[in-house]
Amino acid sequence: MRDGLGRLQRVVLLGGTSDIGRAIVDRVVATRGVAEVVLAGRDRDGLERGAAELTATGVAVSVVALDARDPGEVVAAAVDECLQAPTDVVVHAIGMLPHDDRDGVAPGLAAAVFDVNTTGSGVMLLAAARRLQDQGHGTLVALSSVAAVRARPDNLVYGAAKAGYDALARGLADQVRGSGARVLVVRPGFVHSSMTATHDVAPLARQPEDVAAAVDRALDRPDRPGATVVWVPAAMAAVALGIRLLPGRALAAAARRIADDPDADHHQGGASGNDAAADLGADPGARP
Numbered sequence: 001m002r003d004g005l006g007r008l009q010r011v012v013l014l015g016g017t018s019d020i021g022r023a024i025v026d027r028v029v030a031t032r033g034v035a036e037v038v039l040a041g042r043d044r045d046g047l048e049r050g051a052a053e054l055t056a057t058g059v060a061v062s063v064v065a066l067d068a069r070d071p072g073e074v075v076a077a078a079v080d081e082c083l084q085a086p087t088d089v090v091v092h093a094i095g096m097l098p099h100d101d102r103d104g105v106a107p108g109l110a111a112a113v114f115d116v117n118t119t120g121s122g123v124m125l126l127a128a129a130r131r132l133q134d135q136g137h138g139t140l141v142a143l144s145s146v147a148a149v150r151a152r153p154d155n156l157v158y159g160a161a162k163a164g165y166d167a168l169a170r171g172l173a174d175q176v177r178g179s180g181a182r183v184l185v186v187r188p189g190f191v192h193s194s195m196t197a198t199h200d201v202a203p204l205a206r207q208p209e210d211v212a213a214a215v216d217r218a219l220d221r222p223d224r225p226g227a228t229v230v231w232v233p234a235a236m237a238a239v240a241l242g243i244r245l246l247p248g249r250a251l252a253a254a255a256r257r258i259a260d261d262p263d264a265d266h267h268q269g270g271a272s273g274n275d276a277a278a279d280l281g282a283d284p285g286a287r288p
């Protein structure tokens, strides 16, 4: 519960080692005087390192084991453990991105992407939203993606998995409205992080801190239907509209041209590998 000065008392990060998730937590700790943080995830050493960093800033930190691929009851119980005490903000930042969908994703990897991004993460959103609704306050920040607006040929499995996640998060935003709790659905384009470190950098790429700043601003916005979705950068909303409206053949051609482009500017942040799509109005800055 926020104290009399509006400071946040307790923040939970599901995906405690996520670069974007940590940037959001660091931001609210710096700007909103958070007293306690819970880091949940499967990488115990990574979580302990994060806990040590946050503890050094004067925050009380605890660590909870959470694996998105565990059975639903186990996942939900872990989320409940994180939310035992009244909590102001829950950030869900768990996900996995296969390297390239264009040649097809191996069945086992495709199953893992759906398991992590949709099934396990969906169970977490359900459990967290229920707890916030029951306590009558708090914000659930769900890290979706611009990829959720359309499963593109170059991003098929991830996009489809995120579409399910995004639909659930938006539905939960409607479900909890009026209870005092709220859900923010965050849709970044390409963000520099561990997840994208070996991927081609797309136009409009941003840093985790940019996502954190957008989330920080959105936390203060009044809860109304139009304020549920947070695009990062804001221009990504128009890009997503283009991606949604582009005919399927044009989208597939853009993906092929990107794949065939011998000048593709891997990892440099240049636009050369993405010009083909940009020509067609499908700015692939939206890749993740």
Ligand SMILES: NC(=O)c1ccc[n+]([C@@H]2O[C@H](COP(=O)([O-])OP(=O)(O)OC[C@H]3O[C@@H](n4cnc5c(N)ncnc54)[C@H](OP(=O)(O)O)[C@@H]3O)[C@@H](O)[C@H]2O)c1
Pocket: 015, 016, 017, 018, 019, 020, 021, 041, 042, 043, 046, 066, 067, 068, 069, 092, 093, 094, 095, 096, 116, 143, 144, 145, 146, 187, 188, 189, 190, 191, 192, 193, 194, 195, 196, 288
């Ligand atoms: N980076 C982008 O361009 C981008 C764009 C749009 C949306 N997003 C979304 O933003 C979120 C955060 O991504 P990020 O960029 O911060 O990537 P990241 O640093 O790689 O973080 C991904 C997180 O997911 C966790 N994770 C993966 N599989 C898991 C599992 N089975 N159980 C529990 N945790 C698991 C990772 O934990 P481990 O440390 O244990 O692997 C890590 O904490 C994701 O949902 C991603 O889809 C990212």
